[in-house]
Amino acid sequence: xxxxxxxxxxxxxxxxxxxxxxxxxxxxxxxxxxxxxxxxxxxxxxxxxxxxxxxxxxxxxxxxxxxxxxxxxxxxxxxxxxxxxxxxxxxxxxxxxxxxxxxxxxxxxxxxxxxxxxxxxxxxxxxxxxxxxxxxxxxxxxxxxxxxxxxxxxxxxxxxxxxxxxxxxxxxxxxxxxxxxxxxxxxxxxxxxxxxxxxxxxxxxxxxxxxxxxxxxxxxxxxxxxxxx
Amino acid sequence: xxxxxxxxxxxxxxxxxxxxxxxxxxxxxxxxxxxxxxxxxxxxxxxxxxxxxxxxxxxxxxxxxxxxxxxxxxxxxxxxxxxxxxxxxxxxxxxxxxxxxxxxxxxxxxxx
Numbered sequence: 001x002x003x004x005x006x007x008x009x010x011x012x013x014x015x016x017x018x019x020x021x022x023x024x025x026x027x028x029x030x031x032x033x034x035x036x037x038x039x040x041x042x043x044x045x046x047x048x049x050x051x052x053x054x055x056x057x058x059x060x061x062x063x064x065x066x067x068x069x070x071x072x073x074x075x076x077x078x079x080x081x082x083x084x085x086x087x088x089x090x091x092x093x094x095x096x097x098x099x100x101x102x103x104x105x106x107x108x109x110x111x112x113x114x115x116x117x118x119x120x121x122x123x124x125x126x127x128x129x130x131x132x133x134x135x136x137x138x139x140x141x142x143x144x145x146x147x148x149x150x151x152x153x154x155x156x157x158x159x160x161x162x163x164x165x166x167x168x169x170x171x172x173x174x175x176x177x178x179x180x181x182x183x184x185x186x187x188x189x190x191x192x193x194x195x196x197x198x199x200x201x202x203x204x205x206x207x208x209x210x211x212x213x214x215x216x217x218x219x220x221x222x223x224x225x226x227x228x229x
Numbered sequence: 230x231x232x233x234x235x236x237x238x239x240x241x242x243x244x245x246x247x248x249x250x251x252x253x254x255x256x257x258x259x260x261x262x263x264x265x266x267x268x269x270x271x272x273x274x275x276x277x278x279x280x281x282x283x284x285x286x287x288x289x290x291x292x293x294x295x296x297x298x299x300x301x302x303x304x305x306x307x308x309x310x311x312x313x314x315x316x317x318x319x320x321x322x323x324x325x326x327x328x329x330x331x332x333x334x335x336x337x338x339x340x341x
Contacts, residue, residue: 037330050337057330063323071327078331174323 006083010072013090039068066178089157112165112191116158122197
């Protein structure tokens with residue numbers, strides 16, 4: 001294992017006791033610095049995570065995924081050791097093996113941000129339902145329209161930021177609208193971005209924890225009211 | 230002049246409100262606004278025709294309608310003010326919760 005890794009993986013987790021062990025088992029095979037942000041969970045998420053060589057930041061109350069990500073990012077930036085900051089979902093959809101490839105692309109291509117895509121050539125969405133796929137593609141189309149970014153998958157939780165790019169990202173949307181907020185900031189800050197194929201595995205668990213279509217309407221509302229603020 | 234029971238009830242309620250304002254620790258200007266509202270209320274309860282006369286002056290049919298319109302406008306402003314206050318509090322709470330989380334990290338077991 002490396003002593004100090006310059007790749008910091010931020011995992012926002014809210015009541016993920018059923019999968020957090022599996023997710024950390026996967027991640028801890030690699031020499032990454034892992035930061036779990038427990039977003040005020042009422043279950044054993046923190047306790048289970050503490051059996052792994054990770055740092056756990058605990059929100060005293062539940063604030064939302066966007067807020068948890070921002071907390072992890074701030075922590076990584078303040079450490080002055082992080083060179084690449086990765087966002088990674090806690091529900092077991094992502095594969096840790098995709099991270100190194102994304103960081104390599106970021107380094108070699110001199111990009112500010114690398115976004116994971118399940119729909120680009122080479123990417124995979126295992127066990128995805130037709131309804132989910134249609135919704136995501138609709139969301140992608142809408143996000144492209146709003147942000148003007150040329151992307152194939154706008155709601156993927158696996159992203160790599162260089163530390164200096166992450167310093168400039170400020171998430172005001174505490175809830176789930178942060179995915180779109182990140183994109184509009186990438187666009188506004190004119191960050192150099194690219195997509196890399198990643199594999200997303202849908203399980204019964206992640207489908208249940210994930211966003212329902214109805215909630216998509218709420219997210220849209222958050223974005224619109226956020227824009228008018 | 231005949232005093233109705235309803236008038237006694239309404240005036241008592243407004244008097245209680247004034248009492249409450251002076252006991253609660255609120256800002257001076259806020260107190261003045263509340264006091265003005267309560268005083269206007271008491272005057273309108275004592276002289277119910279006054280509202281109608283003002284309404285006629287403004288081209289509104291009844292005093293009740295005038296009060297209703299005013300109520301809607303005031304509620305709108307109040308809701309907007311409350312909303313931005315809640316947003317401000319949320320931002321402060323987020324900053325606070327974040328700062329506590331960052332300054333109190335928990336290190337998991339090191340398996341090295």
